[in-house]
Amino acid sequence: MNATHHGYADDQKKIIARLNRIEGQVRGICQMTENGEYCIDILTQISAVNSALKSVALLLVEDHLNHCVKEAIEEGREVSEAKIAEASAAIARLVKS
Amino acid sequence: MNATHHGYADDQKKIIARLNRIEGQVRGICQMTENGEYCIDILTQISAVNSALKSVALLLVEDHLNHCVKEAIEEGREVSEAKIAEASAAIARLVKS
């Protein structure tokens, strides 16, 4: 773990806990499908997972802006523009996903 | 597994395979977070999982319309309106997720 590489140190445990729960939800959806459960019930669970994943992603975006992007700008590093372009591209992928 | 309850019989194996892969992807994202990998790389993976889940959901929607909804309408069952309302609500949840 490298403090200079990620900005979610303060939220790391929370994010891991949420991702573990999401992994369990996906496993549950897989099991529902194997059991031949009703399409609509599976769809409802998939929508719930999508929302949960987006919440995790939005937390990561905020942490990234608050740390990685903020530090790049504070240090006046030439990379600050590249950092913002990179963050914007990641946000675009999320919005379109 | 109850043929009268689900409409994805023909795609069941494909859906299970895709969900298994998605479960692995989520586990991988969890591992990346534990390793303190870079925020942007995690965000990219989350966006990929969202897209993959939406693809599975859209396949389920089509199967549901082609079987569950179609059969309800063909049988002229009174439930056909309820069936369409139920499908529409599931599609709305997906669109908003």
Next chain:
Amino acid sequence: MNATHHGYADDQKKIIARLNRIEGQVRGICQMTENGEYCIDILTQISAVNSALKSVALLLVEDHLNHCVKEAIEEGREVSEAKIAEASAAIARLVKS
């Protein structure tokens, strides 16, 4: 207006009223941009328009299933499969938009 072509006859006035309101909202966003108003305020309005458009779209989807798709299936028309494939493709575009 051709009753055989569209399924939103009962909601037509409501949909037109909503689209008129959305058109006004987009014009307002355009005006905000010309006035050099704050980015975040413009973004908030764009998100509101997106949600409003999705609501109209979901109403159209439900009307389409309830009328166009239902009639195609009831008439046992060969086109019923094509009709469902067409609806599914439209739902997919909406989900991915």
Next chain:
Amino acid sequence: MNATHHGYADDQKKIIARLNRIEGQVRGICQMTENGEYCIDILTQISAVNSALKSVALLLVEDHLNHCVKEAIEEGREVSEAKIAEASAAIARLVKS
């Protein structure tokens, strides 16, 4: 127009042009609905407008990060945290819209 309030000065003309085009698209969708055109064709246009609006929004997000947020951080203003929280909330509304 106030340079301290918005970060999209360089893209203002482009954004206005795109919003004007989107306004015209919404007017066209309204007209299609009045003409009783086919549900699916209207849905396709709505999805296109959603994508176009998201593109404008993502351009605004990048401009906002590159100017408003960057300046707040560079000036070491106490408001920089509030600025990032505000941007994150706007991104969240966009992602969920």
